[in-house]
Amino acid sequence: MSARVLVGVKRVIDYAVKIRVKPDRTGVVTDGVKHSMNPFCEIAVEEAVKLKEKKLVKEVVAVSCGPQQVQETIRTALAMGADRGIHVEVSGKDYETLGPLQVSKILAALAKKEQADLIILGKQAIDDDCNQTGQMTAALLDWPQGTFASELTFEADKLKVVREIDGGLETIMIKLPAVVTADLRLNTPRYATLPNIMKAKKKKIANVKPADLGVDVSSRLEVLKVDEPPQRQAGVKVETVEDLVGKLKEAGRI
């Protein structure tokens, strides 16, 4: 199979970090905070590498959009087994407003340029929880999409995707080229150990600008404010059922 897979990876604040809102409420504190690859993107990379190991695809290309630092994330993808990386340089104000629409335009342009047959993305990023990039990319390319994939199998020139949906699992058959977004149970991502990271240093990361791909990264959204969720009120303990009923009546619940 001569298929080429494009995997999008996003650099996000590490899942274990306690998020703090900036005092001016325009966003979240990112300076000096630990960042890593979005967990769903890790699953996407793992799936692409697995497909390559099964010799179902020929090449895995990892893509990320952002400033210099996203190269770390691309290196992690390379350490997990991707063949080469593409760093789409977006920095400063453009990066702050970069969202699924812009990223999907970039991915669509890259898919055409690199002649990719399959795009695998994480289903959503843990920082913005948009769950839009995969769907938008498929729409821009007019490709079928298998979202929330928990199982992926090749059948001749088609892809069988088992999707996790409300109420269970749905199995669909889609033709290649296609876009797939990875859900939690698709696979178990391998850890990018130090020896693999060292080996990955030899792999190439190409530099591209959105303008080179003919993509306009200006945003049509404006973030008005960012607030913390309301503090949890302490609970109240009562002695008897009568007390409980009394308190509920007081709170206007019954």
Next chain:
Amino acid sequence: MSNPLRGEVIRLYKNLLYLGREYPKGTTYFRERLKTAFMKNKDITDPEKIKKLVDRGDYVIKELEALYFLRKYRAMKKRYYEPEH
């Protein structure tokens, strides 16, 4: 001789140190304990014994990888999926 195994031990130490960056109780906590554990065995010269300790170190690496995966999986499952899932 302990010389070829010296490279193995250093490799193991570096790998564990790298993994320790993600340790839930903190990098410093991990690094201190890692150093103590290695220093405790610094006078061993029997290659058999060294090989056994290196294997135990590799086992610890696997344990850490499993720990990190489970922690992340459980956090994602808790945040994104209904309890009945």
